Amino acid sequence: MKKYTIFLIFIIALTLSSCKKDFLNIIPQGKQVASTTEDYRKLLNNKRFYVYDYSGGWQGQVLMGDDVAAEGGLYNSATPVTQKAFSWVDDIFQSGEIDWTQQLWLENLYTLNKIINEAPESVGGTEQQKAVVIAEAQATRAWLYFQFVNFFGKSYQKASAETDLAFPIITTADVTIRSYSRATVQQVYDFIETDFKQAITVLPITSESAVHFNRAAAKGLLGKVYLFTGRYTEALQMFNESFSDNSSSAVPARLYDYNKEFATGGKFDPVTTSGPSNSPGINYLDFTESLVAKSFYNSSYNGNGYGNDCIVLSSKTRMLFDPADLRLKFYAAQFPYQQQNPSGRLSKIGVSYSKFGLQISELYLLRAECKARLNDLNGAITDLQILRDSRLPSSVANIPSAVAASQSSMLSFIFDEREREFAAEGYRWFDMRREASDPLFPAKTYIHTVYNEDGVQASYTLKSERLTMRLPYYLIVSNPEMPNNP
Structure with missing residues (x-):
């Protein structure tokens, strides 16, 4: 990991020396420069580049959602970056601290650009094989930039998207380029749309596994892009085609039916102190619910990067669950490593890996939201009910009649359902950004609470500016003319 970290400091700084450029022109002993179509396909499979295993890339978003709180004893001994992400400081990574999550993602971007630019000239593959490799790389790059624009750009507003700044659009695999400028939010979304649309024309209906993009995944994520940018009719079309x-x-x-899987003899039975047995969060290769699987390590770990040992469900999020909700079986009142938490506050257990590419459960929720925004409230209920029937006993699964009373109450319920489905997995921070800029939602104050062992609580209130992250330190240092977010 150390050598990749050092390498990626240069990618972020974009200041490699000329001798480094010479180094890139030499084939290292025992290594092979990609030349065949199969070589480029293997680059997409290479875990070394974290194209599919993001190894913590979303842990910062887990810490920044208001669906979590923190236990003081563990929080006070957590890594500085954990504490800074949780307390919503302006700069999580400062001078001398390595923004290792963004470095991993920039390494992915370098690899994807290399595939997109060089695979057309590769040898040993048919034109169709080349096209599929390129299309998968384009879809992955589009997905990656969707994260970037939602980290570093403001939530999409049509009136200001052409002037709001986001992240540089990088389309070359050239680490010697020394200067970049920030693209606007609109430019990044246009770039994402183009990549997805081009990929959709080529991607197969069935991919070799769920870690690879297929057509349904690309269409579903393009629909998500349209939803985030207020293009609801186009979004609904993409969601329908994705299904x-x-x-x-x-x-x-397909959805797991928790009523079946948590029953005696079901796949998730028994539920032990370590959580449900053989669930997708434990079995890294369980892609049952994944249209495309992007994963990050989300178990209790407080090592060199972000750590979430201190995280528990916030009281606000805990109150959203019906006591019979089977999703609560993924939580327990315990500290990491099965030590009982006397406060009764719940930690997520049995989820070593969280998936955040596109899950079938999110596709139902996205389409339900889209229908609600188009005032098809009955259609929204239909999609919500399918998900809830798979997560709650039939006696409590039905959607309250008051939910369908108005568009705003329906949207609030959908966002609450997203919180129940994905609590402590990083999704909430993206929803907070959208809520805060949406006139259909009441104004909210986002608070993080630290529960200290002496009973004293500390709290942090999110400033509206920090719904947009500041750019990484090394990128700003190497591009002093590039403005940062406030």
């Missing part, structure tokens, strides 16, 4: 393409796949993503 249709998924159904046509040889291995379609």
